[in-house]
Amino acid sequence: MKIQVIVNHKKIQMEVAYDEFLVDVLRRYGFNSVKRGCDTGNCGLCTIWIEGKPTLSCSTLAVRVNNKNLTTIEGIGEEAKDFAAFMVAEGAEQCGFCSPGFVMTVLAMKRELKNPTEEDIIHYLTGNLCRCTGYVGQLRAVKTYMGVA
Amino acid sequence: MKIINQSIRKLDGMDVATGKPLYTDDLVNANALVIKILRSPHAFAKIKSINIEKAEKLEGVECILTHKDVPNERFTMAGQSYPEPSPYDRLILDEYVRYVGDEVAIIAAIDEKTAIKAMKMIAVSYEVLEPVLNFEEAIGHTSIVHPEDNLQVNFDIGMKKEKNITATALIESGNVEKELGKSPVIVEETYYTQAQAHAMMETQRAFTYMDSNGRLTIVSSTQIPFHVRRIVARALQVPKSKIRVVKPKIGGGFGGKQTASVEVFPAIVTLKTGKPAKIIYDRKESLNCTTSRHAMRITVKIGADHEGNIQAIDMKGLSDTGAYGEHASTVFSVAGYKTLPLYNSAKAVRFSGNVVYTNKMPAGALRGYGVTQGIFALESAANQLADKLNMDPTELRAKNIIKEGETNPISGTLDSCTLDRCIEKGKQLIGWQEKYPRKIISDTKVRSVGMAITMQGSGIAAIDVANVTIKLNDDGLYSLLIGATEMGMGCDTVLTQMAAEILETTMDKFVVPGVDTDSSPYDTGSYASSTTYVTGNATIKAAEDLKLKLLKKASEMLGISLEKLDFQGDTIKVLNHEEKVVSLSQIAEYVSAGEGKQEQLMGTGTFGGDKSPPPFIAGFAEVEVDKETGKIDLIDYVAVIDCGTVINPKLARIQAEGGLVQGIGMAMYEDVIYNQRGQMMTNTFMQYKIPCRKDINKITVDFESSYEPSGPFGAKSIGEVVINTPPPAIAHAVYNAVGVHVRSLPITPEKVLKGIWKFQ
Incomplete structure (x- = not known):
């Protein structure tokens, strides 16, 4: 499915699977600063901002950020x-x-x-x-x- | 010294701190096949049949490999110089699976989802065998972990595989029985250390592709590029010259990447398919399917006279190498080799015992490499001896430890050592006089202090080798070419400091590329605390070689003899004729074009030392123990370090702080639990607890520098020694608080409370 997001002030349409986590989608779209360090939400490596709030992108389904404002360190x-x-x-x-x-x-x-x-x-x-x-x-x-x- | 002993910022610091895409998975070709591994659900089994027919037909699956598809030549994944002391006991895939998580099949597909789907469609039928799960019952067990007849060793390591003995060790000097017999005071206790995980933030990973010359290229997060090349060549039975290994930025190693845990899997897929492939271990695989520290049982017997003069030390060990023997014999013997020299007052010392195979995850190299295990046992026993003698434990050390200029029967004469001063300074920093042994804080809380000492090595004597090349580029800048692997500790920076010091210039005149086996000079790799000492010595030689060549070129350009020239870094001047000068960029231009003067100016240096000078640490812990719950709060940890000359104080301090916290994790939090079926229960960060920010209070690091004559600018190592003291020092502090000896790591509230209840 398609989602519309703003990443680092730029509008992007992303093709995502229903069960895909945000960390994997961001990496797939070239935001390689976002790292995965565990699979259990413990390590904080994948932290990005969603609407300015620090959030674990490994524990956020990509579809949940439709129309949201995302910031990675690149931004x-x-x-x-x-x-x-x-x-x-x-x-x-x-x-x-x-x-x-x-x-x-x-x-x-x-x-x-x-x-x-x-x-x-x-x-x-x-x-x-x-x-x-x-x-x-x-x-x-x-x-x-x-x-x- | 202008650059040595300065806190220069790490060359790659800003790039890695701001998230630049420099690590293995940031560089992968988007079309690379994704590899997943089907793993054994059984601790020990023989594969009767594997049916991959359905899985292979799934759209998007490129290939599925089983034990029938791999070379039948055994190898080791241990990153050691050839001939490796680790047994060749592995196949890429084997018909026997030897632990829960052992590899059964390799699946390569267009994406992860397809690979996982295909994995679930593979039908495996196992003949389940009785596993060896308790390492204390391994010798003589009815099950033999390695029944195969093509297992090989490069030389005798004492293997008796029919008894599950991987290796044996015996280090002995003097008559231990006689000296113990004469000793009026004896302490004899048994200690257990757990299979600590590396838990580096970037898990093991690699990707592979065929280059334009038809050679297999492996890009890997590894500490050992040159060893990886040799290991993969053997495993795949292809010539070494057909393989190239590239090391980009690494997200931590700690010895976990001194074992080539993953490279063979994408390598065989790329060789078979011709297509790029990648493997990225998830955290569960990293904790459950790679290597860990060797769990050990060590019994220590110390004999002393009534005045506290140690007469003899006898250490008997048993080490659990798990399913495969990576680093089995060397880690084990180091537990004696690099602990016993501390007490050279002893007239007789011995370290002996066995390493055994079990059906658990293999062990391997981890920061400390056996010393951590040996020191927990030896220092805990030494503290108990002091207690028995009613002697201050720091006084016991003062009486018995090795000092500069003294000899020990295990490793010879010490040219540099300030351990005695480290202990004195540590006592002041922790407030030993006021705090030892304990202070009652309330009805339920007690504060106390404890201590331990340690040593390590600096590289592996007579085995490690480093080559360094420094190249003058046509722009007048230098390329520092090394084969040692930066993994966050700052070796690129520290080695550049040494080169800049010799070439009398500034840090910004150097670039240090990553390691590439095609273009980097040979280096055994970053392990065994070797880069500062071994590669550092080679760097100095390379810089001096280039300096001489630059002077000769300037002499030719100026028409002035060599001895009249003054090397000033960016320029070379004529003594007493300051106006006669040639700059580095002029030399670079001169040799780059024209008149038949062309020459590539390069300096090279090689170092392989015949000794491994030990760094030393005195560690002190202050804890507060809750007598009602057994909870331990670590109030302060003090480490005073002799690493010789400190090349970069801030980087050395961070290394120390990080290693201490890793040691604190091993001492207090990091437990490894297997269930009765041999499944590891602690394979996520939910169950395997590494220290977090709230677990760490005050860490105090200080240096008491000696000068090591064989070291670069007097330096010794610091990378590993820092992890060793926390387990025994914290155990000692807990004993001083509540009288409970915890002799099995980690020191948990449960163990402390159980100990307290025994008194009541």
Whole structure:
């Protein structure tokens, strides 16, 4: 079936199967930043924004996003680079495979939380797994980026 | 030093952090066939018949392969230098299936849906056999996991396959029985470590196609491109020269990609069909159908005098390699080789035991490679010895550990070691004096500290080899060509730092392409903590070689003898005649065109060391234990590291933090459970819990640098050593809190609570 979506400010008509998950459709249409890390909604690698809200694209059926506004990291290049620079300064990107989903969650958090505590930040980001960094370097980067002491 | 010991940002950092399409599955040809594997539902069975007739006829199915379609020559998927110590005990597909998840048939179709549909149409009839599920009952079991007669070993590893023994080990120095007999204080305990999963975020994957020269090209997320080429060549019985392996960006490896778990499947499909093919493992396959850490049982017996001088250490091990013997003998012997040298006060030491086959997922290489298992046992026993002697465990270490310049019977003399200083600094950072052994926080909560030490190696002595080429391009920039594989740890950056230091220039003058076996110089690969030390040493030689060639060329261009020239990176000047100068880009132009002066300026360097200098760590854990529930909160973890010169402090720190958290996962969360039928119950992230952000509080990393004379700029490794201390240090802290020894990993609240109840 066909769905109509706006991905990164561009209207696209997508051909999708009734049982296809959004992560697979996005990758099929060339949005390769969106990664799949598990099949159980645990890892957060596939996080994109649907109407500005961070959402697991592996747990969202593609047909459910008909007429919706989607954002992947490709669509917010400059903002992503701003934060990524803080991660890279800490060396906290390491293999980078979890970065696209992580960056999308961090940028959503920046919009959503005003003056968060360290605890708020950890809570918000806890659905994004990383096996390389041990999280503390990422936390240093996020705190500097968010201006949290 | 201008560039060494600087926290330079990772060269590929911004690209990977912002989601550029650089990984294997981002590069696949859209028309590639999709491969799915039909897997065994039985732990041990012989295939009586497979009917693929219906499945083959399904529209969109390209080919279905069974054990009748593959070469009958056994191979190993272990990525090791030839001749591999791992047995050749696999076929691409076998008539025997040896664990739940073992491969039965390869299905290649136009898309995933069709492949899965076809898979369900294959009818297999099995003769179900009695599986060997408990590794402690493997030796002499009525079932033989490998009954076939064409299993091969390259040299004697002590295999007795009719008894399910894959390999045996014996490392011995001195008379252990005699020294133990004379020791008035003895500790003897048995420890169990679990089959930890790598859980790298990018699962195992590869795609294949035929190139324009009729050669099979494999693009793979691998740590071992050159080994993959040799492994696939043997498995498929085609010449190595007909295969090319390309490594793009990798989403983490941790040893899981030091085993060629997936490459043979798309490779055989492409060879048979001539068409591109891809295989992407889902998380379940990654956790259930690749490799894991070897689960082990290790009994440690330590003898000491009343003053705490260790006299003898005896370690008896049993290792579970599962259905196949990837890395079986080497991981096992490393559990002794790279733990026993820590206590060179002992007059006699021994490590012995067996590796056994069982009907479970095969084990393989995982960060730590046996040391993690050995250290949990040895350090837990050392802590218990200190307790028995009423001695501060840090004092026991101070009395017995190896120090710089000292010798041990297992691995010789240590040229660099600051372990004693690591312990002292760690004590300060954790607040040992105030916190040891415990503080009562409330009626139900106790806080306590624990500690452990470890070592590892830097590459494999006399086996690992790295070649590096640095090429001056016609634009005056350098290409740094390496065969070591960047997988997120930053080796491309660290090696460029070394080259830039020697060539007295800046990081932006270098490009480091990915690995391609057709064009990259040979390197055994990124494993065994080898890139900084082994490939680093080769990089220095290559840079020095090129530097000399640049000087010679400048001498020719300026008509001035070599010794009067001053190499200044971007330019070469004449001493005392600053106006006489030639720039790097001028040299590049000069050799690129005209007057018969053309020359490709390249420096090459090769390194294969005769030793593997160990890095060291002292690790300290502070925990809070709830006596009512057994719950453990890790308050702080301190690691003080001697990795020699720190080439890049921030990248080293991140490596350490990440490895510590992986070790914390092994210590506290990551449980592997099989049911009675041999099915792995922990094959998703729902059941197999790796640490998440909320599990980690404070991590404190510091360095006490020694200077390793054989290392590049004095450096040793850091990649693996970081994972080893958390299991024993956390177990020690839990004991200090509530008096419960947990000797079987992971240290769960259930085990702690059961221990507490025993007292009541």
